[in-house]
Amino acid sequence: MPEPIKMIIDTDPGVDDAIAILMALAAPGVEILGLTSVGGNVPLARTTRNSLALLQAAGRSDIPVVKGASRPLRGKFTYSTRFHGPGGISSRLPEPTIRPVKRPAVQFLNEKLTSHKPGELVLVALGPLTNLAKLVQEYPCSLKRAKNIVVMGGAVNAPGNVTPKSEFNIYSDPVAAEVLFSSGVPLTLVDLAACRQVSIDRDRALGLRAEHRIGSLALRILQSWFRKHRDRERFEFYDPLAMMITLKPTITTVTKINLNVSLEKNSSWGQTYESGGAGEITLPLHVDKSRFFRLLESLFQMEGLPVA
Numbered sequence: 309m310p311e312p313i314k315m316i317i318d319t320d321p322g323v324d325d326a327i328a329i330l331m332a333l334a335a336p337g338v339e340i341l342g343l344t345s346v347g348g349n350v351p352l353a354r355t356t357r358n359s360l361a362l363l364q365a366a367g368r369s370d371i372p373v374v375k376g377a378s379r380p381l382r383g384k385f386t387y388s389t390r391f392h393g394p395g396g397i398s399s400r401l402p403e404p405t406i407r408p409v410k411r412p413a414v415q416f417l418n419e420k421l422t423s424h425k426p427g428e429l430v431l432v433a434l435g436p437l438t439n440l441a442k443l444v445q446e447y448p449c450s451l452k453r454a455k456n457i458v459v460m461g462g463a464v465n466a467p468g469n470v471t472p473k474s475e476f477n478i479y480s481d482p483v484a485a486e487v488l489f490s491s492g493v494p495l496t497l498v499d500l501a502a503c504r505q506v507s508i509d510r511d512r513a514l515g516l517r518a519e520h521r522i523g524s525l526a527l528r529i530l531q532s533w534f535r536k537h538r539d540r541e542r543f544e545f546y547d548p549l550a551m552m553i554t555l556k557p558t559i560t561t562v563t564k565i566n567l568n569v570s571l572e573k574n575s576s577w578g579q580t581y582e583s584g585g586a587g588e589i590t591l592p593l594h595v596d597k598s599r600f601f602r603l604l605e606s607l608f609q610m611e612g613l614p615v616a
């Protein structure tokens with residue numbers, strides 16, 4: 309029996325965030341202690357609303373949603389509505405009747421981390437790193453109690469997706485990324501080079517079938533994204549890969565690196581680059597793509613994924 313995973317997901321849903329959250333909901337042996345929201349793909353009010361709507365649609369209104377940061381440590385968020393749609397999730401989910409917990413996300417994170425044994429909680433960060441950086445600043449010992457921190461972000465040895473050099477989550481709050489990376493807390497950084505290994509094309513995605521409640525919801529979100537983006541041929545499983553690596557770390561080979569984030573206010577803003585030597589950051593390298601799709605297929609009981 310694999311060990312049960314106690315997880316908190318820090319997120320800015322987001323089409324791919326939504327699919328990643330549904331993966332965690334579908335995974336056996338995973339207990340989600342809460343979702344903490346952050347502005348990013350869309351404004352905080354919307355990422356919070358989407359987190360609540362998603363949990364309610366999945367029949368998991370019991371999981372708390374806690375509001376996090378509406379702005380980065382410096383400047384303002386530049387939202388990604390062109391990719392995710394004005395609402396953040398391509399498929400229209402019913403308006404939630406549940407409400408966020410009345411407590412700041414940083415306080416919630418600290419409470420959960422300190423009320424569990426060291427090495428018990430897993431944190432998955434799927435948006436800008438503002439909430440985690442504030443946690444480091446306000447409660448410097450808290451994050452060290454996590455078993456593992458998996459972050460989707462960065463373009464270490466790959467071109468960016470928001471600028472030629474930078475990836476969206478890090479670009480959105482590079483100061484926060486710098487606070488977290490320089491804190492010495494060991495973490496896994498699932499960057500664009502890893503994520504670009506797992507994508508699905510339009511025809512394949514539109515041909516998928518799912519019976520299972522959570523799988524059907526994930527499929528509805530993915531397929532309506534393709535229907536709304538007639539010009540797009542591929543969907544990259546960014547946040548879902550970070551979630552899969554959290555659930556099944558052996559689907560990828562890794563290396564250990566030291567990492568820097570550029571805070572230069574020029575075309576390098578938010579660029580992530582190695583600073584030499586083996587450090588505390590685990591960087592996935594080669595992802596077993598067939599295994600990723602086989603696992604996704606079994607989590608969502610989906611037919612038609614490219615598993616061969």
Ligand code: BDR
Binds near residue numbers: 323460469
């Ligand atoms: C990341 O940026 C967001 O748009 C996605 O949700 C993902 O977390 C990819 O660069």
Ligand code: CA
Binds near residue numbers: 319320325349435547
């Ligand atoms: Ca995200």
